[in-house]
Each structure stands twice: as structure tokens, then as C-alpha cells.
Amino acid sequence: MTIAEDPATTNPGYKWVGTRPIRPDGFEKVTGRAKFGADLYLPGMLHGAVLRSPHAHAKILSIDTSEAEAMAGVKSVITGDDFPPAMGKEKDMASNTIARDKVLYEGHVVAAVAATSRAQARAALDAIKVTYEVLPHVLTVDQAMAAGAPVLHDGMLTKGSEPAATEPSNVASRVIYQGGDLDKGFAEADVVVEHEFTTKPVHQGYIEPHAAVADTTPDGRSTVWCSSQGHFAMRTYSAQVLGWDSGRIRVIPAEIGGGFGGKTVIYLEPLAIKLSQKAGRPVKIVMSRDEVFRATGPTSGSRMTAKIGATKDGKITAADVHLWFEAGAYAGSPVGAAAMCCLAPYKVENFTIEGFDVVVNKPRVAAYRAPGAPISGFAVESVMDEIAKSIGMDPIEFRLANVVEEGDTATYGPKFPRIGYKETLEAIKNHPNYQEPLGPNQGRGIAVGFWFNAGMNSSATVNVNEDGTVNVLTGSPDIGGSRASMALMAAEELGVDVARISPNVADTATVGFNDVTGGSRTTLATGGAVVNACRMIIEDLRGRAAKQWDVAADQVEWVDGQAQMVDGSQPPLSLADIAKGWARTGGPIAASASLNARGVGAGFSTQMCDLEVDPETGVVTIVRYTTAQDAGRAIHPSYVEGQFQGGVAQGIGWALNEEYVHNADGVMENAGFLDYRMPVASDLPMIDTVIVEVPNPGHPYGVRGVGEVGIVPPLAAVANAVDSATGKRICHLPLSPIRILDALLEG
Amino acid sequence: MTFNPGGLPVKYFSPSTIEEAVELLSSGPNRRVFAGATDVVPQMRSGRPAPDGLIDLKGIERLISVTDTGSMWVIGAAAPTVRLTSNPAFVASFPGLAEASGLIGSDQVQSRSSLGGNLCNSSPAADSVPALFANRARAVIASGAGTRTIAVQDVPTGPGRTSLAPGEFIIEFEIDRPTTNSGDAYFRLTPRTEMDIAVVGAGARVDLDGAGTISSATLALGAVAPTVVRVPDAEAALLGAALTNGAPSDDVLAAVAAAASAACNPIDDKRGTIKYRRHVAGVLARRSILAAIARASAA
């Protein structure tokens, strides 16, 4: 829980930034008062239920809803025919929301019903008759790419293939990043390590299932309450699927019970809007956990190869990486980001990274925390570990020997500005845990990770109240403590006590546009908008004080929450003083700022996993886990540590036990938390965190995104530690007891 | 009163005597008893047909008491398992059965889950059942015709099936207090530490005679066959075995592990492969026997 000080850059006496006040939404959340997606009840509200495909791949021959519509209590039934034809850029989103002529995965929406009770709505689903023509399906990239495989989308030609594709296939696109000369690089190598890897789809596993309530007027205006990572995005996407103008939809954000990327996309909102419009009453739809697993998320399963060469003294000479990612039913796996991230922490001249986006009959993948990077990182960091081992070099020294720093060109193109990667390596090397001796059957694994972080669009409004308290409005759902960070930055700017700042998440009709809370961008971008709005307020306040003192505005400065004459000739005026007299100085005090965030600071993390393997059962116990990550500046260090720990916890689950299990018919067999094994609290030790602070020059306080990169290293850190404990390099996730015991029994 | 987990009305009864419960159970076409309902409610929620009436056994004092008569422990079939794990005298008598009961779900689940429910739900993976088998527990059964007592081992007959006749339910379990130095133990393998279901479970009980040799041993395995199974070949290998440094010879232990692996009749499923279950059954059999011996030696 230490903050590594970088003497050159450590700040100079912030009063609020870097402190740990209790989060403004804390009491509501721990006392159960916070209203999540499923908590809203409106007068006359109906309950919706969704009919889903039992088949992995089938043609819909007919849907007969007449019996369901005639049932008592059933107020509306919808199918794909109730929506405009899916077209253009939004075609995939629209047909994923509700299928038209074909279902592409088990769980694909076919119809929906609104009725006076949940039980009645479910009973009506049973009365809908769908005739399918079942088609052969593909579940893995290899099945999807095999000769003669059924093609999911007629006419899908691989983008970016060389030569240009002429025959439709399940490969949606190919990306490639190249530099130098691979043959020359491998010729210079003293050791070359190559492996093939596979990973399974895994779910974000947010605790709150998707939920939406819509109240649509007969003339086609709708108010929607839902839990999402971005209510503006829910509005935009719903409008696109419905063929409406965005302005007809107002989305009011509920609290969100986790998202991790999986709540940046729409599922229920357009269905609820349509059901409500047809019924003339509000409609609520809440998914079950089963539906969440079968029809939302997950991230890609994959097959990968990684071949890397290095000299005896630890210089990487060449890297050749190939990635095939499952996209689920529609193009759009994160293979591009995976390709861009996997070699980013290394200075390597000769490289090829090639990635393929492959559609399969599984739910459409959604973003999951640093999308794609943990997967490709698993392959590359496993091979790096083996190279370090084979040349007898400490794994951290090996990374230091190839480290990227300010001014280096990343494998994906740009030059790095000031980054704190090297500092994270040194933080682990110098951590007392690195010296802890290992017991019998214990092993230690090191891995590193990179993630770009995002900027995008944000808006904020700052309203000063009549008593000098302050309301901060943003449109960024608070998914990881962002209200607290907004309040701390506003307090720092305005010079007032953070307890006098009330941060709010406002709806689409009451604040300017904000992109989703995702890409680790909110503290940077929305925080930047808050800072800018506060600075506008300060300008205004200086002007008002100058007016009152009858001096030029440049004679007034804002210090410690007060307007002061530069020459000290007047008693200072506090924010409360100026607010009290606002009627005489120009009326209420408010400012709004909007921006497209530039100056995004990349995130790096170095992690160390110590674990023990039961040699007779293959069960892994995590003994210690240490993570060092560059936060740029920790606005609220507790929530920064929480993000570090959360990423590691999810990564450990992914490494050890989580996976989608499908049977031969393409039906998911483990759509619940009993058999989809995310870690429980007792599975993990306290995760030791080191916040490295190398400020991002692109943000007023030096913020970098912190939410995502923490999940990049754990997959390989765990696999490397298993190798260290057992001498077995396992290249297939999850590292379940069965898989580990199989490897041990192989001898 | 109606109870309504899946949206369908189910009649709820709360008798306060065994006679009343027997009467209620036979006065409707499809009635079921329950204790903690930690199996019943999730099953109804996941779409299994609901009974038309549910009879709550927890209102009957005898079914929720836990008593030491001096010669045996009597455990009400509906007593929440927290009453076992939080009873120091019980834990001292049967630490293995207490540990097995303490593995069911979580603290929240254990404030409701019962041994009667764990046994009669008849999952081969039920955690307390191998420990009940190992301790040669008896079940006292109520029916219209009076009560009868059978070995717990004779209750489960297959996944979800028991030998109880319609109209019967379990009142309580009896476990004799050991007369010599004795110890029991239960180990299970789950990928997670909690909130998981056994891939393999092993319950053992060992009694030592005055000379410190094994005068009786029982071993039962969970999750490796359609019901929990005893492993007679392992028990025979242990009988009369002498201990050196607190353990039988490596040969005897190898025979125990081999017998346990051989007693498995497992399935390949999403939770485990046949190969894995067989191997780990041998490992846990050995570990549970060694732990039971250690406890018996310390007794």
C-alpha cells in the first residue's frame, strides 16, 4: 500500500488530491439504499421476459405469437419485425439485439413479452411457437476456419487479407504489425522459444445482471432507467436500433453493480422501449444470471502462437506472434488491441504480429478490462519467462534489458511520451516480497502488461450553491469511485473542503455528452472537464470580487478558496461570501466544460505471483501476490489500489478456473456461478499494491487511467509461477486442477 | 399461507409435532418435507416441478435439537448445521463430521442447511454424507406406521433418490460415542475454497485398540459414484494394521489409495474427468485416513 515516490516529479503539497476521504456514494451502497437497475418500480409497470434461441445456429422459419398475445395479462409481444430492417454500420448491433432471419448462438434473442407479472410473462414465452431449421455450427476458431465450415454471415470477406479475399469465410478481418527482418533477427538469437497457446471465453462476471425500465409515450418518446457504463451510449445505440432520433430518448442512469466493459453495449433497452410503446405502459426487464452468461459479455477464446528469440545476454532479437480470436457471432473481437499491446513493453526491432478476427456460434464478445491484452499477454509473457529461464537471467533483469522508455517507438507505431514502466519493474525488484523465500512446491512468476488507456469525450457542469457548497455534474457512471475523484479534483481547484462538494451522475437530458466509463478514461477525461469547469468558475469569481472591490480582475487572485487582492489591501472573500452576494454580482455561479481528451497516458504494470501447487491434486493456492502499476497520479489512492487488486483478482480467476464450457450442440453447460468459477474472497490473499506515480504530462494532475492494465499480467504471472513450482509449462487456460495434474502425471 | 419462489403458489405447512407432520405429508398428492430449503428452493427456481405442499420440519423441537445422551449423539434431522459446528462438545467428539458440515456452502447457508436435507437431497457430492457413513450413523425414520431405524448408508439409492417410502421422513440421526481412542476426518477437493461442489470427498473414521493398532476403520467416498460409497477393501487393509510414527506402513497406505481409486465409478462431466476423480479419490482416502489416525492417537 505504499506510494513509490519519484523525487523529480512528486507533487508539491496538494491539499485534497491524494487523500482518502470516504466515497460520497459509500453510505448508500453499504446500507443497501443505492438504487441499481432492478430497483425501480413505476405505477402500472409491466414485467418483460425474453425468448432466446435454444440452438447455436439456425434459420428462423416462422414465429407465431398469437397464442401468447391472447393470454391473460399479456400486454405486448415483439419480434424482429417490430424493428426497422437492420442495416449499415449498426446492422450487427441491431440483429444481436433481436434476431431476424437467423439465430447465431444459444441465447440469441428471438422475441420478448410484457405482462402484468413476471410469471405471466414467462408463461407467455412458452406459448410462442418458433420453427427453426437447425444449421451446423462452429464453436472454435479452428472449427470456424476449417475447410467446408458453415459460414455464419453470407458474403463476409476477410478484410485486410493478402491477397484480397474472394470467397466468404468466418474470418472477418486480419491485422498485421511488422518491423525489421524476422529471419535476420532469429539468426542472431542464441535461444528461440516457441509455443502454441489456447484460452477460453471468460465473462466479466459483474455482480449485477442487466436491467432496464422504459416508459414510452404513444408518440414515441421514451424515458429509460438502466444500469450501464454510459447512458449516453445506451441512448445512441437504442436510437440506432429503433431508427429514432437520439433526442426522443432520455436515459437516467441507475447505480451500476460492475461492468468491466460488458455494460458498454445494449441488450435490453430497445426491447423495453418497444414493449412499452406497444403496451402503453412502463416495462421492466431484468436478466437472470443464466441469461447474463448465455447472451452477454464474454471476451474471446483464442488460439495463438508466439516465437521469440534472444541472445545469451538477454537482448530480444526477434518476435513472431500470431493470434486467432473468437469474436462470437459478429465481427469485432479485440484481436487488434491484443496485437498492439503484446510486445509494447519491449524494445524489439524485428517482429511480426498478426491477428485474425473469427466469428463463431457463441455470444457476441463485449469489452472486458483491457480488451484482448491479457490474452496475447498470456502467450508473449509465458515465452519471455521461458527465455529468461533458459539463459539463466532474472525475469525482471531480462525485462529491464529490453525496456521501453520515453522516446522509444512502440511496436504498434507511436513514440512513448514519459511513461513509468521501468519504475514498476524496479518497484517489484525492490519489494520485500521479491526476497521472500519459497517453500516446497511453491513457485514465483513475473509478468508485465501494457494498456493504452482512452481519452474520448466528456462534459461537466459545476454549480455553486447559494451557501458556497458545490454541485458537480458529470455524465460518467461511477463504476470504480469516480465521484470521489471528481470531488477531490474540484476541491483542489476551488480550494474548498471536499465535504462541501457533491458529485453527481446526471442523466442525458441534464448534462452535456459523455462517452462511456471505460478505457480507464473517466478520471482523466471527465476529471479534466471538471477541472476546466472549476477554472472557469474561478475566473468568474475573481471577476466578481474585482467588481465588488472596484479593481481590475488581474488585481485579484484565488488562493485557498478565497479571492484576495494581490496587494492584500482588502479582507479576502470566500466562495460562500461571493455566493451569498451573487445577486449583486451577476446572478448564480455556474460553468460547463466539454472536451475531447488529449494527452492520454499509457498504463504499465509489473506483477509477481507466488503460489503453491498440491502435487497430488493439482490444486493451486495463491500464497502472495504483488502488483506495481503506474497511476500517474493517484487522486484517491484507496480506489486506485482497489482497481489494481480487482484487476489481479479477475486475472487470477481467468488463469485458474474460469471458462465457458459448451457441449457438442453449442449449448453452454455452466451458465451459473457454481460451475463458472470466479474466485471467492477466501481464494485470494491480500494483494499487495505499489502505486508508482510518474505523472502523465497530458493531465493537470498527472492522471493516467488505472482501471485496466492490472488484468493484463496475471494470466502469465500465474502460469509462470506454476512452471516455477512444477517445471511444467502449461500453455492452455484455465490452469484447473485437472489440467495441472494431467501435466504432472505425464512425468 | 402460500410460498412463491418461482411464481407458482405452493402451500406451506408448519407442524409442531411429528404426528402432525406425518399426517400432513400423506394428506396431499405431492407433498414434501423440508428443513433449510437450501436445496428445495434453488431447485424450484431452476424450473423443477414444485410440490403442491411443503412441510417445514423446523417447527418440531425434536428435529432441531442436538443432544449428547452419554452413549450417543442424537442430531435432529432438520437442525441447522451451524448447531453442530458451533457446539464445542460435538466438535470434540466428531471433528471430521463437524468439518464436513462446516464445508456446506457458506456461513449463510449453514445457518439453514441440515444433515437430513443433505442426505435426502441425495447428491453423491453431499459433504456431510461420507462423514455420516464413516461414523456408521443411523437414521430414525417416521411414518404412519410408527418409527424405524436404519443405517444412514441404506438411505441414498441413487442421485436424487432414497430408500424412504412415500410418507416417510427422517426424525434424527444417532451416532454412537466411541468407546476406544478414535478419530474421524473429512477432506474434499474443490477448485475453489468455498461455495463449490466436491469433485471428490473422502470421510474416514479410525478406532485404535489399547495397543495402538487399528481395531476398526471405515472409509466412504463422495462424488465418485451414483451414491456415496464405502470402500470395504481399504477398510480390510487397515484392520489390525500397526502404526509406526503414527502411520500404517506405506504398503497399507498404497492399498488404501488403490482400493479407493478402484471403488470409484465416476462420470466425466464439466466438474471432473474419470481419470482425475479416480486419482484424487486415492489421494484423499490416504489423507483422510492419516488425519483420522492422528486424531485417534491424540484422543
Ligand SMILES: Cc1cc2nc3c(=O)[nH]c(=O)nc-3n(C[C@H](O)[C@H](O)[C@H](O)COP(=O)(O)OP(=O)(O)OC[C@H]3O[C@@H](n4cnc5c(N)ncnc54)[C@H](O)[C@@H]3O)c2cc1C
Ligand atoms: C449456495 C449453496 C451452496 C451449497 N454448498 C454445498 C456444499 O458445499 N456441500 C453440500 O453438501 N451441499 C451444498 N449445498 C446444498 C445444500 O445446502 C445442502 O445439501 C444442505 O445440507 C441441504 O439441507 P436443507 O436442510 O437446506 O435441505 P432442504 O432443501 O430443506 O431439503 C433437501 C431435500 O431433502 C429432503 N428432506 C429434508 N429434510 C428431510 C428429512 N428430515 N427427511 C426426509 N427428507 C428430507 C427434502 O424433501 C428435499 O428433497 C449448497 C447449497 C447452496 C444454496
